[in-house]
Amino acid sequence: xxxxxxxxxxxxxxxxxxxxxxxxxxxxxxxxxxxxxxxxxxxxxxxxxxxxxxxxxxxxxxxxxxxxxxxxxxxxxxxxxxxxxxxxxxxxxxxxxxxxxxxxxxxxxxxxxxxxxxxxxxxxxxxxxxxxxxxxxxxxxxxxxxxxxxxxxxxxxxxxxxxxxxxxxxxxxxxxxxxxxxxxxxxxxxxxxxxxxxxxxxxxxxxxxxxxxxxxxxxxxxxxxxxxxxxxxxxxxxxxxxxxxxxxxxxxxxxxxxxxxxxxxxxxxxxxxxxxxxxxxxxxxxxxxxxxxxxxxxxxxxxxxxxxxxxxxxxxxxxxxxxxxxxxxxxxxxxxxxxxxxxxxxxxxxxxxxxxxxxxxxxxxxxxxxxxxxxxxxxxxxxxxxxxxxxxxxxxxxxxxxxxxxxxxxxxxxxxxxxxxxxxxxxx
Ligand SMILES: Cc1cc2nc3c(=O)[nH]c(=O)nc-3n(C[C@H](O)[C@H](O)[C@H](O)COP(=O)(O)OP(=O)(O)OC[C@H]3O[C@@H](n4cnc5c(N)ncnc54)[C@H](O)[C@@H]3O)c2cc1C
Numbered sequence: 001x002x003x004x005x006x007x008x009x010x011x012x013x014x015x016x017x018x019x020x021x022x023x024x025x026x027x028x029x030x031x032x033x034x035x036x037x038x039x040x041x042x043x044x045x046x047x048x049x050x051x052x053x054x055x056x057x058x059x060x061x062x063x064x065x066x067x068x069x070x071x072x073x074x075x076x077x078x079x080x081x082x083x084x085x086x087x088x089x090x091x092x093x094x095x096x097x098x099x100x101x102x103x104x105x106x107x108x109x110x111x112x113x114x115x116x117x118x119x120x121x122x123x124x125x126x127x128x129x130x131x132x133x134x135x136x137x138x139x140x141x142x143x144x145x146x147x148x149x150x151x152x153x154x155x156x157x158x159x160x161x162x163x164x165x166x167x168x169x170x171x172x173x174x175x176x177x178x179x180x181x182x183x184x185x186x187x188x189x190x191x192x193x194x195x196x197x198x199x200x201x202x203x204x205x206x207x208x209x210x211x212x213x214x215x216x217x218x219x220x221x222x223x224x225x226x227x228x229x230x231x232x233x234x235x236x237x238x239x240x241x242x243x244x245x246x247x248x249x250x251x252x253x254x255x256x257x258x259x260x261x262x263x264x265x266x267x268x269x270x271x272x273x274x275x276x277x278x279x280x281x282x283x284x285x286x287x288x289x290x291x292x293x294x295x296x297x298x299x300x301x302x303x304x305x306x307x308x309x310x311x312x313x314x315x316x317x318x319x320x321x322x323x324x325x326x327x328x329x330x331x332x333x334x335x336x337x338x339x340x341x342x343x344x345x346x347x348x349x350x351x352x353x354x355x356x357x358x359x360x361x362x363x364x365x366x367x368x369x370x371x372x373x374x375x376x377x378x379x380x381x382x383x384x385x386x387x388x389x390x391x392x393x394x395x396x397x398x399x400x401x402x403x404x405x406x407x408x409x410x411x412x413x414x415x416x417x418x419x420x421x422x423x424x425x426x427x428x
Contacts, residue, residue: 030196031075031203036210039236040066042393043228044243045215045251047071049080049379050371051243052198052209053386054393056114059205061387062394067207070230072214076195079245080379082348084268084293084305086281087380088125088186089150092141095404095416096357099384101150102401106383107189116197118189119298125186126155126164128284128333129178138181145183153182164280173332175287187281188295194382218254218368225365239393241369246314246349248372255364259372260410261351265309266376267318269326269345271337273300282333292329301343304330308350308376318347350376354410356419360389360398361407369393370407375419 042058044051047069058064071077087107089100111117129135138154145152153159160169160180169177203209210232217229218240227236242251252259274296281295291307306326309319323345331338353359353373358381363370371389374381388402398406409415 030200031209034208034210036070036213036230036232036235037066037068037208038234039227040068040208040238042067042239042241043235043237044069044241045228046078046242046244046247047075047195047199047209047211048078048243048245049194049198049382050245050374050385050389051241052195052202053382054241054243054371054389055207055209056198056202056205057387057390058394059202059207062390064394065206067202068235069202069207069209070213070215070228070235071209071211072231074211075199075209076192079348079350079374080195080382081192082268082346083191083379084295084303085188085191085379086125086186086293086295087120087189088183088281089380090125090127090141090145090152090181090183090186091418092144093357093416093418094144094148096418097145097148097150099401099405100380101148102388103381103384104185106387107380108185110189110194110197110383114197114201116193116200118193118197120189121187121298122185123187123295124163124182124184124280126160126167126280126282127181128167128282129180130175130284130286132178134285135178138179142181151183151185153184155180155182164278164282166278167282167333175332182280189379191379194379198382198386216254220365223365225368239367239369241371241389241393242363243371243389245372245374245378246351248351248370251363251370251372255368257364259359259363259370259407260354261359261373262312263314263349264311264352265313265315265318265347266305266307266350267309267322267345267347268303268305269323269342270297270301270303271340272343274302274337274340275300277302277334277337284329284333286329286332289325289329289332292326292333294330294333302330302337302340308352309347314349316347316349318345350374355415355417357416358385358405359407360385360392360402360405363407373405 089104091097142152214231283293359373
């Protein structure tokens with residue numbers, strides 16, 4: 001049963017018919033466009049997935065009333081609208097696999113919860129082994145997941161052929177497929193629908209979503225933050241949450257606190273639509289061309305990506321060498337897509353931590369919170385992060401699920417080294 005007010009419960013075939021016959025005036029904006037108020041209980045900086053989900057849970061689950069999300073550009077302009085939509089929970093380390101499993105369970109029901117179709121598609125995520133060394137590393141990860149009660153299946157070639165015949169696993173290749181690790185419940189979720197769904201639901205619960213409003217500084221007095229400076233003037237806040245993904249480094253500068261984060265570019269690309277070719281999400285590291293991952297969108301485009309461009313940048317322009325690597329990697333798997341054209345490629349700015357795991361903690365003041373360091377994998381985390389982070393902000397105590405992601409781990413050396421595992425450096 002939806003907990004949203006009646007105004008937000010209006011997504012049905014009937015409403016589409018009414019829209020068709022009632023004319024253009026029928027459609028209303030998905031979120032409010034309310035005016036910025038001088039003071040709030042909680043100001044959230046960044047209308048990406050994490051900021052919007054946190055706002056939604058703060059109001060729905062904890063009853064906060066005066067909450068604003070301030071966004072310097074547009075809802076969904078950041079990485080939430082630039083990612084390749086992969087969701088899964090097959091991380092190696094327990095801290096990560098329990099957290100991402102919580103997220104995956106929430107994806108399964110999110111469309112109902114938001115009353116907005118986020119198009120969760122559990123089509124299966126396959127990590128391919130292309131060398132004899134990759135296979136034991138995948139087996140180890142699969143065993144760790146099964147111990148934790150998370151679905152993981154190690155596939156030999158006949159099993160892989162049954163699950164994904166389109167991969168032609170026994171085909172002669174320069175780097176032949178040895179086997180795969182499969183998570184059947186993994187798959188994709190429509191990325192911009194997630195931003196719109198959360199924005200709409202939060203707005204219906206009274207959250208002010210303010211676009212074109214950049215936060216430029218934090219005001220503090222007596223050892224606590226008192227508000228933020230913005231391009232639209234000063235805003236008082238009891239609590240401040242930064243969920244600014246690739247811009248977290250600039251937030252650290254604002255608060256005169258060095259963060260163990262570097263901003264790097266990750267790019268992705270999509271081909272022209274073609275007939276159905278691939279039913280799952282496929283990830284592999286080719287000894288020849290590095291990381292490649294590929295899936296097919298509902299429109300038929302092949303969505304592909306690879307590793308970081310390899311140098312810190314805020315430009316959001318991908319470099320050609322990475323595009324070439326990814327396309328070569330894709331051709332190694334599917335030589336028959338040789339004639340297919342790339343329609344678009346783009347990049348996003350990723351907040352990379354040195355251990356590949358996120359940071360969810362306070363920052364400098366007791367009433368300032370940072371939700372960051374999502375690297376290349378923060379899209380899939382959104383529903384879990386939103387719920388847990390809202391609880392942290394509302395109660396002042398971090399729930400068990402996110403306690404391992406504290407900032408102090410970088411000082412004490414208790415790193416959650418998810419990047420260090422086996423041959424799979426990229427964790428999308
Ligand atoms: C090409 C690519 C592919 C990816 N693929 C996947 C994938 O398949 N699966 C997966 O799980 N993850 C993936 N990711 C990572 C994922 O997209 C991010 O980790 C996640 O979206 C980051 O969280 P967010 O949605 O809150 O960030 P964002 O959407 O980037 O939100 C942050 C917002 O903060 C705003 N902001 C910044 N500074 C300020 C300021 N001073 N004032 C006001 N607003 C500000 C920005 O404009 C932005 O809208 C991918 C990323 C990229 C770039």
